[in-house]
Amino acid sequence: MNSREDLDDFIKNGHKQYLSHLSIDPVIFGYHDQQLKILLLRWRGLNGWGLPGGFIRKREPLSQAANRILQERTGLDNVFLQQFQVFGDSPYRLQERNAQEFANTYGFEVDTDHWLFERTLSISYFALVDYSRVSVTTDFFTDGYQWCDVSEIPSLLFDQNEVVEKALATLRLQIYHQPIGYNLLPDKFTLPEIHSLYETILGKKLDPWNFGKKLVSLGLINKLDERRSIGAHRSPYLYQFDKEAYENALTQGIVHTY
Amino acid sequence: MNSREDLDDFIKNGHKQYLSHLSIDPVIFGYHDQQLKILLLRWRGLNGWGLPGGFIRKREPLSQAANRILQERTGLDNVFLQQFQVFGDSPYRLQERNAQEFANTYGFEVDTDHWLFERTLSISYFALVDYSRVSVTTDFFTDGYQWCDVSEIPSLLFDQNEVVEKALATLRLQIYHQPIGYNLLPDKFTLPEIHSLYETILGKKLDPWNFGKKLVSLGLINKLDERRSIGAHRSPYLYQFDKEAYENALTQGIVHTY
Numbered sequence: 342m343n344s345r346e347d348l349d350d351f352i353k354n355g356h357k358q359y360l361s362h363l364s365i366d367p368v369i370f371g372y373h374d375q376q377l378k379i380l381l382l383r384w385r386g387l388n389g390w391g392l393p394g395g396f397i398r399k400r401e402p403l404s405q406a407a408n409r410i411l412q413e414r415t416g417l418d419n420v421f422l423q424q425f426q427v428f429g430d431s432p433y434r435l436q437e438r439n440a441q442e443f444a445n446t447y448g449f450e451v452d453t454d455h456w457l458f459e460r461t462l463s464i465s466y467f468a469l470v471d472y473s474r475v476s477v478t479t480d481f482f483t484d485g486y487q488w489c490d491v492s493e494i495p496s497l498l499f500d501q502n503e504v505v506e507k508a509l510a511t512l513r514l515q516i517y518h519q520p521i522g523y524n525l526l527p528d529k530f531t532l533p534e535i536h537s538l539y540e541t542i543l544g545k546k547l548d549p550w551n552f553g554k555k556l557v558s559l560g561l562i563n564k565l566d567e568r569r570s571i572g573a574h575r576s577p578y579l580y581q582f583d584k585e586a587y588e589n590a591l592t593q594g595i596v597h598t599y
Numbered sequence: 600m601n602s603r604e605d606l607d608d609f610i611k612n613g614h615k616q617y618l619s620h621l622s623i624d625p626v627i628f629g630y631h632d633q634q635l636k637i638l639l640l641r642w643r644g645l646n647g648w649g650l651p652g653g654f655i656r657k658r659e660p661l662s663q664a665a666n667r668i669l670q671e672r673t674g675l676d677n678v679f680l681q682q683f684q685v686f687g688d689s690p691y692r693l694q695e696r697n698a699q700e701f702a703n704t705y706g707f708e709v710d711t712d713h714w715l716f717e718r719t720l721s722i723s724y725f726a727l728v729d730y731s732r733v734s735v736t737t738d739f740f741t742d743g744y745q746w747c748d749v750s751e752i753p754s755l756l757f758d759q760n761e762v763v764e765k766a767l768a769t770l771r772l773q774i775y776h777q778p779i780g781y782n783l784l785p786d787k788f789t790l791p792e793i794h795s796l797y798e799t800i801l802g803k804k805l806d807p808w809n810f811g812k813k814l815v816s817l818g819l820i821n822k823l824d825e826r827r828s829i830g831a832h833r834s835p836y837l838y839q840f841d842k843e844a845y846e847n848a849l850t851q852g853i854v855h856t857y
Binding site for chain 2: 400404
């Protein structure tokens with residue numbers, strides 16, 4: 342949505358095209374060089390940083406809507422995007438002050454019955470990407486973006502600090518069940534490479550020896566009969582994700598059983 | 600809702616009181632005597648078995664709505680109830696045939712604009728209770744219930760078979776992270792007792808010796824310096840859930856770290 346005409350139509354007729362009081366707000370984690378960040382957009386009219394959100398079309402399947410919104414706001418496509426929670430405990434997300442400011446910015450009348458000011462429940466998703474490969478696009482509603490380190494998240498719009506915290510907790514929990522980090526490492530990787538990835542995501546030191554043993558015993562990665570030569574006396578073994586175990590995890594919901 | 604008057608008001612004016620196109624449909628797992636069942640209600644007018652569902656009031660916090668619906672439909676209160684997924688991939692849940700039948704049963708005109716026939720996204724929760732302690736109540740919309748073994752689930756309304764499958768997968772995944780089985784065992788229990796519970800929920804045999812060792816090493820249970828006398832030469836050690844580890848799991852989202 343980039344023209345004034347599109348915008349006017351959206352504000353006036355959006356409630357005919359979209360399901361009211363529901364939004365999708367993905368938390369996009371970006372990993373690169375042992376840093377973990379999230380994507381924030383600056384929302385014009387709301388005068389603050391927030392997640393890249395959007396609405397669901399009336400007949401659009403939910404998962405399709407999530408992918409469309411992510412694609413529209415960030416240019417990202419074909420990403421592992423996982424729903425994790427609906428946030429709906431605060432009856433109103435857009436407070437009166439915000440509503441006034443928002444309406445002023447876009448030049449329309451404030452009316453508490455307006456569909457954009459209805460109570461909104463947020464269906465939250467998360468994804469993990471290599472942020473060095475992403476080109477973020479902004480639109481009429483957003484005038485800037487940043488990849489913000491997870492340890493330095495500013496005060497966000499609505500209840501989105503809680504959303505981000507919960508997303509991080511879920512990511513950390515699911516890293517042993519879901520193929521979250523799948524496309525962040527080369528197809529064949531060394532133990533130190535996956536060790537760094539896990540340390541960064543979990544935000545703490547992991548014993549390298551026990552860590553490798555655990556991943557293998559959980560069936561997440563397989564040791565290959567192949568080494569990488571990285572120096573005169575250094576040629577570490579290579580490992581690969583066990584695709585079957587991961588696919589099993591995605592359908593059965595469990596990797597490690599007892 | 601048990602009088603004809605209440606019902607008429609609900610059908611006519613429900614859209615003023617409830618958020619449209621959203622429902623809450625909890626999957627209630629019941630455990631007793633090494634059996635795992637789910638609660639199904641027979642929905643009059645839809646002529647089939649389904650989950651105990653309901654709508655969210657316009658200003659009602661989401662988690663409060665979930666607890667109210669569970670309480671209204673089943674008499675259950677103070678239950679560990681956890682949201683796990685929104686189902687919204689099928690654009691219409693109530694098909695035309697169902698809508699006609701439903702409207703006929705309750706004596707109102709079929710109108711595709713009617714709020715009850717709008718596309719509905721379902722926010723799903725699950726809980727685990729001791730079903731021998733539950734008294735289920737039905738209302739105007741439901742005329743029967745059953746506790747149905749998880750291996751014998753009949754064809755359910757809408758996409759609810761998928762909902763139940765996903766709930767079971769989530770339960771099985773989270774049993775090692777969340778205090779799901781907390782109130783299903785006595786405060787102090789023997790290894791065979793918790794072993795039976797886990798075998799039943801996971802639906803498979805677990806090696807008793809490794810299982811106990813694992814639970815202790817994951818920090819989920821603590822071995823007490825106390826035994827239960829159950830016979831001449833039998834006095835197994837007692838165990839207790841590690842409340843702190845569980846509380847930590849609930850806030851941090853992780854129990855076992857590497």
